[in-house]
Amino acid sequence: MVSSSVNVLLLPEPGSGHLMSLIEAGKRLLGSQGADSSSSSPLTVTVLVPHAATAESASEVDAHVRRVEASSGVTSMRFHRLPAVAPPTECAGNPQEFKSRYMELQKPHVASTARELGAAAIVVDFFATTVLDVARELGVPAYVYFTSTAGLLALSLRLPALDAEVGVDFEALEGTVVDVPGLPPVPAGPALPGFMARKGSPNYAWFVYHGKRFMDFDGIIINTVAELEPGLLSAIAEGKCVPGRAAPPVYPIGPVVDLGGAKEAPPSSSHECVAWLDAQPAASVVFLCFGSLGWFDAAKAREVAVGLERSGHRFLWVLRGPPAPGSLSPHPTDGDLDALLPEGFLDRTRDRGLVWPKWAPQKAVLAHPAVGGFVTHCGWNSTLESLWHGVPLAPWPLYAEQHLNAFELVSCMGVAVAMEVDRKRDNFVEAAELERAVRSLMGGESEEGRKARDKAKEMRDACRKAVEESGSSHAALQRLRDAIRRGAAA
Numbered sequence: 001m002v003s004s005s006v007n008v009l010l011l012p013e014p015g016s017g018h019l020m021s022l023i024e025a026g027k028r029l030l031g032s033q034g035a036d037s038s039s040s041s042p043l044t045v046t047v048l049v050p051h052a053a054t055a056e057s058a059s060e061v062d063a064h065v066r067r068v069e070a071s072s073g074v075t076s077m078r079f080h081r082l083p084a085v086a087p088p089t090e091c092a093g094n095p096q097e098f099k100s101r102y103m104e105l106q107k108p109h110v111a112s113t114a115r116e117l118g119a120a121a122i123v124v125d126f127f128a129t130t131v132l133d134v135a136r137e138l139g140v141p142a143y144v145y146f147t148s149t150a151g152l153l154a155l156s157l158r159l160p161a162l163d164a165e166v167g168v169d170f171e172a173l174e175g176t177v178v179d180v181p182g183l184p185p186v187p188a189g190p191a192l193p194g195f196m197a198r199k200g201s202p203n204y205a206w207f208v209y210h211g212k213r214f215m216d217f218d219g220i221i222i223n224t225v226a227e228l229e230p231g232l233l234s235a236i237a238e239g240k241c242v243p244g245r246a247a248p249p250v251y252p253i254g255p256v257v258d259l260g261g262a263k264e265a266p267p268s269s270s271h272e273c274v275a276w277l278d279a280q281p282a283a284s285v286v287f288l289c290f291g292s293l294g295w296f297d298a299a300k301a302r303e304v305a306v307g308l309e310r311s312g313h314r315f316l317w318v319l320r321g322p323p324a325p326g327s328l329s330p331h332p333t334d335g336d337l338d339a340l341l342p343e344g345f346l347d348r349t350r351d352r353g354l355v356w357p358k359w360a361p362q363k364a365v366l367a368h369p370a371v372g373g374f375v376t377h378c379g380w381n382s383t384l385e386s387l388w389h390g391v392p393l394a395p396w397p398l399y400a401e402q403h404l405n406a407f408e409l410v411s412c413m414g415v416a417v418a419m420e421v422d423r424k425r426d427n428f429v430e431a432a433e434l435e436r437a438v439r440s441l442m443g444g445e446s447e448e449g450r451k452a453r454d455k456a457k458e459m460r461d462a463c464r465k466a467v468e469e470s471g472s473s474h475a476a477l478q479r480l481r482d483a484i485r486r487g488a489a490a
């Protein structure tokens with residue numbers, strides 16, 4: 001007998017990156033609900049879509065929601081738009097504070113919607129840990145969805161204690177290391193996330209707050225793969241991050257990336273970048289792309305150009321320019337190549353390079369057999385997309401938690417060659433250093449490069465196996481569904 005459905009509410013942060021990741025996670029939750037799904041209650045998912053704070057963000061969110069609504073096959077996922085709230089004021093320049101306070105303002109709407117729709121569980125974005133109060137008030141189990149690494153999760157869980165142990169600002173710890181269970185000693189200067197620099201900053205305070213609250217959830221769903229971060233996941237599960245308290249169960253269900261049609265073969269050469277790659281030999285092209293917010297000024301672009309030219313390798317370089325002057329949007333503009341690149345660079349490299357000034361079809365590029373290496377800002381989605389295709393990396397972190405990701409990619413996972421990024425000079429990389437890293441990554445004599453290439457292939461296989469039936473992420477999803485059903489029954 002099929003019993004009534006179990007409705008899981010998802011509360012994303014209304015920015016396209018986090019929203020898309022949580023919706024994709026919701027699809028996985030609905031996925032194949034297990035051999036016993038005909039006899040147990042089927043899960044349904046309702047995404048609570050907060051009204052985005054800016055017009056630009058609202059239109060991105062709306063477009064994405066419409067695409068998912070229209071796509072066939074996602075029949076048990078519904079979307080419920082939450083009413084607009086007045087955005088918090090006085091947080092300019094403090095994105096973590098803004099996002100955290102904005103999510104806190106959703107609480108009354110989440111509470112009334114959960115009552116109206118009936119919720120068996122609530123899953124919230126990691127900027128929305130305040131919404132745990134609503135779940136507790138209603139007696140509904142609550143899960144947090146963590147869009148980044150187990151490394152950042154371990155650091156977040158450890159941070160409240162670390163905050164008490166360390167009496168100075170973290171930026172004053174230059175030259176020392178920080179202990180995070182599951183990671184080798186973390187060099188404070190190069191590797192800690194930027195928002196940890198000053199204890200007085202509201203972003204830091206929110207990071208400590210979220211770290212505390214993660215411990216109170218019924219479970220933490222994380223976009224990683226057990227085989228990518230085994231030591232970190234064990235350290236968290238063994239309670240090493242918060243001694244004396246059992247951590248909530250952690251469900252590594254990754255890689256949660258929407259691979260669309262790009263899973264195996266690249267799509268037809270409809271995009272100029274892909275058409276260009278079609279004409280290049282296998283594993284011969286280094287791809288450079290820096291996420292949704294990465295951009296370069298002429299000084300940085302010059303170093304890249306010189307480094308690429310001297311490396312002799314083929315390249316596909318996504319070069320974006322600064323956000324529009326006067327605009328509130330942090331998004332880069334299309335790169336003005338004449339202004340950004342050294343004289344004659346495009347002519348000299350015409351036969352072996354393409355500089356693309358706009359948003360690029362990154363997933364299709366990484367899926368292309370011509371791509372042999374990826375110079376990346378180390379955004380976690382970009383990293384997972386690269387590893388899904390077995391492409392080794394050279395890290396050039398820029399913002400958010402990316403410096404910690406870069407450290408982990410080199411020092412723990414071994415899928416990246418190290419590249420020296422001068423954080424004190426706004427993440428500047430010298431041409432000679434880029435040239436060295438690209439040569440190593442793309443098949444020079446270096447042992448480091450060979451190891452990164454081998455390890456990336458190994459991780460590709462591990463990621464693909466993880467999502468198969470009997471794989472670790474598949475099993476974690478099944479444990480999560482069981483826990484949600486048990487919670488609903490209770």
Ligand SMILES: COc1cc(-c2[o+]c3cc(O)cc([O-])c3cc2O[C@@H]2O[C@H](CO)[C@H](O)[C@H](O)[C@H]2O)cc(OC)c1O
Binds near residue numbers: 014017019148380
């Ligand atoms: C992981 O720590 C931080 C992440 C972010 C952050 O926030 C964010 C919010 C949105 O509404 C849309 C986004 O696209 C977005 C992206 C983002 O940073 C990236 O998040 C990715 C995961 O989805 C991934 O982890 C990348 O590495 C991040 O660059 C912001 C932040 O502080 C401001 C964080 O500490």
Ligand SMILES: O=c1ccn([C@@H]2O[C@H](COP(=O)(O)OP(=O)(O)O)[C@@H](O)[C@H]2O)c(=O)[nH]1
Binds near residue numbers: 292359379381
């Ligand atoms: O030109 C670009 C830049 C980025 N991306 C996509 O944007 C996402 C970036 O997410 P990530 O977590 O790497 O970094 P963020 O932009 O959130 O910092 C990834 O899915 C990329 O494939 C893309 O398709 N084209």
